[in-house]
Amino acid sequence: MTSLERMLTTLQHKEPDRVPLFLTLTLQGAKTLGMGIREYFSRPENVVEGQLRKRAKYRDDIVTNFFYGAIDAEPFGSRTRWFEDGPPNAGEPCIRRPEDILRLEPPKVAESASLQRVLRATELLKERIGDDALILGIVISPFGLPVMQMGFGPYIELIYERPELFERLMQVNEAFCVEYANAQLAAGCHAIGYFDPVSTATIIPPELYRTTGLRVANRVLSQLNGPTVTLLASGDTLPMVDDVASTGTLAFTPSPTEDLAEVKRRTAGKIAIIGNLNGVEMRTWSPQQAAAKTEAVIRTAGPGGGLIVCDAHGEIPWQVPEDVLEAIAETVHEKGRYPLGYES
Amino acid sequence: MAPLEQLRRDLRAALLSLDRLGSNRILVGYRKDASLPEVTDDLIVPVLEDIGNDWERGKLALSEVYMAGRLAGNVVDAILATEPAGLSRPQPRLGAAVLDDVHVLGKQMVLGVLRTAGYHVDDLGSGVTVDAAIDAVREHDTEVLLVSVLMLRSALLVPDLKRRLAEEGLDVRIIVGGAPFRLDPNLWREVGADGCGASASDALAIVSRLAVRA
Numbered sequence: 010m011t012s013l014e015r016m017l018t019t020l021q022h023k024e025p026d027r028v029p030l031f032l033t034l035t036l037q038g039a040k041t042l043g044m045g046i047r048e049y050f051s052r053p054e055n056v057v058e059g060q061l062r063k064r065a066k067y068r069d070d071i072v073t074n075f076f077y078g079a080i081d082a083e084p085f086g087s088r089t090r091w092f093e094d095g096p097p098n099a100g101e102p103c104i105r106r107p108e109d110i111l112r113l114e115p116p117k118v119a120e121s122a123s124l125q126r127v128l129r130a131t132e133l134l135k136e137r138i139g140d141d142a143l144i145l146g147i148v149i150s151p152f153g154l155p156v157m158q159m160g161f162g163p164y165i166e167l168i169y170e171r172p173e174l175f176e177r178l179m180q181v182n183e184a185f186c187v188e189y190a191n192a193q194l195a196a197g198c199h200a201i202g203y204f205d206p207v208s209t210a211t212i213i214p215p216e217l218y219r220t221t222g223l224r225v226a227n228r229v230l231s232q233l234n235g236p237t238v239t240l241l242a243s244g245d246t247l248p249m250v251d252d253v254a255s256t257g258t259l260a261f262t263p264s265p266t267e268d269l270a271e272v273k274r275r276t277a278g279k280i281a282i283i284g285n286l287n288g289v290e291m292r293t294w295s296p297q298q299a300a301a302k303t304e305a306v307i308r309t310a311g312p313g314g315g316l317i318v319c320d321a322h323g324e325i326p327w328q329v330p331e332d333v334l335e336a337i338a339e340t341v342h343e344k345g346r347y348p349l350g351y352e353s
Numbered sequence: 354m355a356p357l358e359q360l361r362r363d364l365r366a367a368l369l370s371l372d373r374l375g376s377n378r379i380l381v382g383y384r385k386d387a388s389l390p391e392v393t394d395d396l397i398v399p400v401l402e403d404i405g406n407d408w409e410r411g412k413l414a415l416s417e418v419y420m421a422g423r424l425a426g427n428v429v430d431a432i433l434a435t436e437p438a439g440l441s442r443p444q445p446r447l448g449a450a451v452l453d454d455v456h457v458l459g460k461q462m463v464l465g466v467l468r469t470a471g472y473h474v475d476d477l478g479s480g481v482t483v484d485a486a487i488d489a490v491r492e493h494d495t496e497v498l499l500v501s502v503l504m505l506r507s508a509l510l511v512p513d514l515k516r517r518l519a520e521e522g523l524d525v526r527i528i529v530g531g532a533p534f535r536l537d538p539n540l541w542r543e544v545g546a547d548g549c550g551a552s553a554s555d556a557l558a559i560v561s562r563l564a565v566r567a
Contacts, residue, residue, distance in 0.1 A: 090455065090480075095506030098455060161458035165416045166423075169371065214414045243536060245411055265536065289505055289536040293543070326505045 012070035012142035013199065020236075020259045022278050022315045028307050028345035029070040031145075031283065031319040032334060034063050035077070036096060036327050047091045050076050053130035061137060067338040070317075072138055073145040074131040074198065076123075081149040082157040083123045084116035084185070094327050099157035107159075107167055110174045115184035118192050128196045135197025143200060145238070146193030150205035151182030151229060152222040168213075168221060179225050187232045194235040203230065203237045203258060204323065209244025211264070218249055226256045238283060240323045247272065254280040265290075265321040269309045281315040286337070288320035292328045296336035303340040312351050357395060364400045368421035369413075376428045384432065389440045390471065392432075398470050398557060401425060405466075405554025415458075422462055422553065426469045440471040444564040445526075447472060448495035450486055451479035452510050456503035459531050462553035463499055470557055472564070474499070483514045490523055497563055499556055500546070502531040511544035528559055 010018070010026045018025035038059020039049035049055045060072040079089045079099040086103040104110060118124050127146075134144050149157070155164040155178060167175050190201045207213055208222040230237055238260040239253055246253065246263050253261050254276065261280055263272045265287035272282060286302060294302070303318060310316040318341050325334070355363070360379055367375035384392050404421050407413040433439060447467065451460045457479045467474050477489040477498075490498060502508045511529060518525050530550040534541050541549035550556040 092453075092506060095504055098504070100455065161456065162419065162461050165419050168416065169420055210411065210414060212415045214417055217414075217416070243532070287536060289533050289540070292505070293537070293539070328505065328509065 016143045019314045024314045024347040030341040031071040057133040075147040084121040104159035131196035146198035147202045152225045206242035210248040211244035285321040299333045299336040300340045402554040405552040445496040447474040449499040450477035450481040454507040459501035466553040508533040
C-alpha cells in the first residue's frame with residue numbers, strides 16, 4: 010500500500026496494512042537544512058525539502074504544506090514575530106477596536122506573497138510526492154482566526170456581546186478561508202486540515218459552539234472542493250465530537266488528556282482519530298517511554314482502522330529529541346501492522 | 354439574609370449567566386451587614402475559585418470563566434467607587450507578566466481575579482524578555498512574580514529568568530501558569546518555579562496563602 014492508500018483506507022474505518030503515522034514536524038525542517046526558522050520559511054523549496062527529508066527519515070504517511078499558523082493572519086495586516094527556537098507568532102492584533110470589523114474585507118489570496126509561497130510549496134510537493142503520500146493543506150478556521158486578528162479576550166467579548174460584528178467578521182473570514190483552502194486543493198493538496206482551536210469544550214461551551222463555530226464549520230466545509238480533517242489543538246473534544254463529526258470532516262484530534270478508549274468507543278465508524286500523543290510531554294520522554302505510549306495509542310484506538318498516530322496538537326515542539334521521534338516511528342512500523350492482534 | 358452557601362450559588366449563577374444586575378444585588382445586599390473584606394472573602398473569592406475549579410474539571414469553558422471574571426470585576430469596581438476607604442489587603446508585592454509571548458488572555462484573567470479579590474498587582478506587560486522582566490521586578494520591588502505563558506518555548510525561559518534573578522540578588526518567588534503547564538504537570542518543577550496555577554483562581558488561592566505569610 011502507498012501512504013495515500015493507507016490513509017484513505019483508515020479514513021474509511023477499515024484496516025490498512027498498518028496504522029498510518031503523521032509526525033507534525035514543521036519547524037524541524039530548518040534544523041534539518043541547517044538554517045534559521047525565518048530563513049527556512051522564506052522559500053517554498055526549503056519547506057518542500059524539509060518535508061521530503063522528514064518522510065524519508067521517519068517513513069510517515071502525510072506531508073504538509075504548513076508553514077506556521079500566523080501566516081493566515083498576515084494578509085489581514087498582522088506582523089509575524091519570529092523566534093529562534095519556536096513557532097512564529099502573530100504580532101499585535103490587526104483589529105484594534107470591534108468597529109474596525111465593519112471596514113474589514115477578505116484579502117485576496119493572489120495578493121499575498123506569504124500565501125503564494127504556501128501554494129508554490131504545495132505545487133512542488135505534488136510534483137515530488139504525487140499520490141504516494143497524503144499532502145495536507147492547512148487553514149485556520151474563520152472561527153479561530155480572530156484570536157490572532159484581535160486577541161483572545163476581546164474576541165470572547167465579541168462572541169458574547171456583539172453578535173452582529175461577530176457575524177460580520179465570520180463572513181469576511183469565511184470568504185478568505187474558502188478561497189485559500191480551495192487554492193491549496195487546486196495546487197495539489199489531497200485534503201485540508203481545518204485548524205479550529207476555539208471549537209473545543211475547554212474553550213467554549215458546547216451549546217455556544219453549536220450556534221457559532223459549528224455553523225461556521227458547516228458553511229465553510231460545504232464550500233470546499235476536497236475532504237477535511239479537523240485539528241483542535243489539544244482542547245477537550247468529547248462533549249462536541251458528534252457535532253464535529255456532523256460537519257462531514259473525516260478525522261479529528263482528541264486532547265492528550267482525554268480517555269482514548271472512550272473517544273474510540275464514541276467515534277468508531279463515524280470519524281477517525283488523529284492523535285493523541287502529548288507533544289508537550291514528549292520533550293521529556295525517553296525512547297522507551299515514547300515506544301510504550303505509541304503502542305498504547307495503537308492498542309486502544311487502532312483496531313478496526315480509523316486511527317492516524319500523531320501528536321494531539323498538530324505541531325511537535327522544536328525541543329523534542331530525534332530519538333523520541335525515531336522511537337515513535339519505529340513503534341508504528343513494528344507494532345502497527347494489521348492485524349494488530351487486539352480486539353476491535 | 355439567605356444562608357451564605359445559597360448566596361454563593363446565586364452569585365455563581367448570576368455571574369455565569371452574565372446577569373450584572375443580579376450579581377450587583379447580591380453583593381450590595383451582603384455589604385449592608387458585612388465589611389468590604391468580608392464581601393470579598395465570603396462571596397467573591399470562593400465563587401471565583403469554584404468557577405475556576407470547574408474549568409479545571411472540564412465542567413466549564415474558558416470563555417465562561419473569562420466572562421464571569423470580567424463581570425465580577427466590573428461589579429466590584431462599581432461597588433468600590435462608592436467606598437472611600439477602598440479595599441486593601443496585607444500582601445506581598447505582586448507582579449504579572451507574559452514571558453516573551455503576546456498571548457495575554459491568561460495574564461488578563463489572573464489580573465482580573467486578583468484585583469477583584471482586593472489584591473494590588475503590577476502589570477509588568479506582555480512579550481516581556483528575561484532582561485525586561487529583571488528590570489521590571491527591580492523597578493516595582495516585586496516579591497512574587499506571576500508568569501503566564503502559552504508557548505512551550507516561553508515556559509522554558511523560566512530557568513533563565515530564575516537564574517538571572519538570583520544573580521541580580523533579587524529574592525523573587527515565581528508562580529507560573531498556562532497551557533504548557535496544564536499539558537505537562539511536571540513542567541513547573543522542571544523549570545524551577547515556586548508554584549503553578551492551573552487557572553486564574555488557582556493563582557488567587559496561591560496568592561491568598563502567600564498573603565497570610567506576608
